[in-house]
Amino acid sequence: MSPLDGVTPAAESAPLIELHQVSKIYGSGTAEVRALDGVDLRIQEGEFVAVMGPSGSGKSTAMNILGCLDTPTLGSYRFRGVPVESLDRNQRALLRRHYLGFVFQGFNLLNRTSALENVELPLIYRRTPSAERHALARQALAMVGLTGWEHHTPSELSGGQQQRVAIARAMVTQPSLLLADEPTGNLDTARSHEIMELLIGLNRERAITVLMVTHEADMAAYAHRVIHFLDGRVADVIQPGAEA
Amino acid sequence: MLWNALLLALREIRRNILRSVLTILGIVIGVAAVIVMVTLGDGATRQVTQQIESLGSNLLMIRVGQRMGPGQRSNAPAFSLSDALAIRRDVSSARAVAPSSSASLTAVVGNRSWSTTISGTDNAYFDVRNWELESGRMFSTGDLRGGRSVCVIGATVRRELFGAMDPIDQNIRLKSMACQVVGLLRAKGQSTMGMDQDDLVLMPLRTYQRRIAGNQDVNLIQVSVRDGVSTEETTKELERLLRERRNISASEDDDFSVRDLKEITKMLTGTTRVLTALLTAVAAVSLLVGGIGIMNIMLVSVTERTREIGIRLAIGALEREVLLQFLVEAVALSSLGGILGILLALGASLGLTRLLNVPFVFNGGIVLIAFFFSAAVGVIFGYFPARRAARLDPIEALRRE
Known part of the structure; x- marks a missing residue:
């Protein structure tokens, strides 16, 4: 059975993400606010893209739409060729379950729940049998360097460790796209670079496309591409690789 | 999924154990109250039935006069021994017929005296009233024909007059006569109306008529009906026979009454049932209140766990999966309340039935109903908070702190 009832992602040749003239409008008339205003964007499978921009520039709105948590008011968003704006709430949940992974600035782990169980959570919704679930979750934690910390709860872990658990949770399902919203925003520089190394590793070794919002230029420097948002529009696209 | 939801729910309940217990207190009390009410009601009904059955099975009591209001007196003539003999002869559905007359008298042994009921009757009395002998014997043919001064006494009379002493062959003084105790009845205990059934002295009818009453009257004829024969039919037959013997014309009412003990049983158990139903209904209201308590706490829980719900939704939980999770939690809470309520009820019922001297009747049906009702309360009152989640x-939800 297709995880997306009747909406199987189309050919591999299509870009992973394709935004065409996407706008998100709140309110109406004179009170109208355009959080996004006609954004065009293409991201190919395997890319590592950083998104930068001041507060209110629309980058969070864009991330919510790209993460299928929200829908555009106007325009179209195709995820592997599937028009996301035509999916209902449950279909979008299934798309997130099977193709997306999330890493947040505030970690967003379940409190009073062990690291292992936090990582198992997406597998539970995927109906993975429990033995396989435990094994996969342990592997994921080992990959982020948290072997031995499986049974600690978030309150017993440092910020950097919590973010590693969150990354393990996001990648345990082998998603196509990992959305990271300021993943290093709450961490010191050393921890930040460790997290970036993890994300780079996922991108290179597991071919997971990474889309990351950040305020810090040295974090953005890890990306293949940096997209700047300003006033709800894509202002600028820089290829750091080309500069270096 | 359901299994996972159940595990999650149990963990959530354990984490907030104090709050969980307080939440389900309403359900616990409601379930316990309903079960205790029904159990006590069943016990009372059983007790009434047992006591009436101990009077004798299928017993009809024929008395002179109709049931009258206070101040009214019947001037209808008493029965005679021949009426009882006629019933014995003509009413084939009568298994045993016991004529009797009785009076309240003081019985004296040595320096002890005890006011009791003296009845003159024959051996059929033991049959119709299900009496068994503890020791001694019933009346002999010679006792009955000759009107000898012998008597059989109940356990209470024995205790009051003889204490622990063996009463057999001792003499009791009644009025001016002395009579020899030949038998002791086995104790029956309290009767329905709080009367002591064991407080009686029996003697041959002829002895009673000659030595105590001074007339040939029979005041009460007790008839035990054969098994498988309806008491209604026998009642009609008795009425026909007695109307004929007492020359009552078709236009006149009976000047005697035939009372069916089954009717009395039905009436009494009916009253108990109505009372039980009323009290149970009151108790059921507390179940409703308990349900509202669960809804309240589930709403608080949803608010507190908004972020958790946000995380679950973001990583791909479907609406119905979140709904199920919270619904299962509400049902687990209320069912737990149900189980605790059942345990509490069983303990309280055991204690109360012992205290009130009522038999303990375990009603599995009401326990099951109470359990499912408590689970249903969880579904009904858990649905709204779960849907909100x-x-x-x-x-x-993720933005909420």
Whole structure:
């Protein structure tokens, strides 16, 4: 059975993400606010893209739409060729379950729940049998360097460790796209670079496309591409690789 | 999924154990109250039935006069021994017929005296009233024909007059006569109306008529009906026979009454049932209140766990999966309340039935109903909070601190 009832992602040749003239409008008339205003964007499978921009520039709105948590008011968003704006709430949940992974600035782990169980959570919704679930979750934690910390709860872990658990949770399902919203925003520089190394590793070794919002230029420097948002529009696209 | 939801729910309940217990207190009390009410009601009904059955099975009591209001007196003539003999002869559905007359008298042994009921009757009395002998014998043919001064006494009379002493062959003084105790009845205990059934002295009818009453009257004829024969039919037959013997014309009412003990049983158990039903209904209201308590706490829980719900939704939980999770939690809470309520009820019922001297009747039906009702309370009152959780916007929910 297709995880997306009747909406199987189309050919591999299509870009992973394709935004065409996407706008998100709140309110109406004179009170109208355009959080996004006609954004065009293409991201190919395997890319590592950083998104930068001041507060209110629309980058969070864009991330919510790209993460299928929200829908555009106007325009179209195709995820592997599937028009996301035509999916209902449950279909979008299934798309997130099977193709997306999330890493947040505030970690967003379940409190009073062990690291292992936090990582198992997406597998539970995927109906993975429990033995396989435990094994996969342990592997994921080992990959982020948290072997031995499986049974600690978030309150017993440092910020950097919590973010590693969150990354393990996001990648345990082998998603196509990992959305990271300021993943290093709450961490010191050393921890930040460790997290970036993890994300780079996922991108290179597991071919997971990474889309990351950040305020810090040295974090953005890890990306293949940096997209700047300003006033709800894509202002600028820089290829750091080309500069270096 | 259901299994996972159940595990999650149990963990959530354990984490907030104090709050969980306080939440389900309403359900616990409601379930316990309903079960205790029904158990006590069943016990009371059983007791009434047992006591009436101990009077004798299928017993009809024929008395002179109709049931009258206070101040009214019947001037209808008493029965005679020949009426009882006629019933014995003509009414084939009568298994045993016991004529009797009785009076309240003081019985004296040595320096002890005891006011009791003296009845003159024959051996059929033991049959119709299900009496068994503890020791001694019933009346002999010679006792009955010759009107000898012998008597059989109940356990209470024995205790009051003889204490622990063996009463057999001792003499009791009644009025001016002395009579020899030949038998002791086995104790029956308290009767329905709080009367002591064991407080009686029996003697041959002829002895009673000659030595105590001074007339040939029979005041009461007790008839035990054969098994498988309806008491209604026998009642009609008795009425026909007695109307004929007492020359009552078709236009006149009976000047005697035939009372069916089954009727009395039905009436009494009916009253008990109505009372039980009323009290149970009152107790059921507390179940409703308990349900509202669960809804209240589930709403608080949803608010507290908004972020958790946001995380679950973001990583791909469906609306119905979140709904199920919270619904299962509410049902687990209320069912737990049901189970605790059942345990509490069993303990309280055991204690109360002992205290009130009522038999303990375990009613598995009401226990099951109470359990399912408590689970249903969880479904009904858990649905609204669960739906609220399921409909949360993941973006909003994740933003909440």
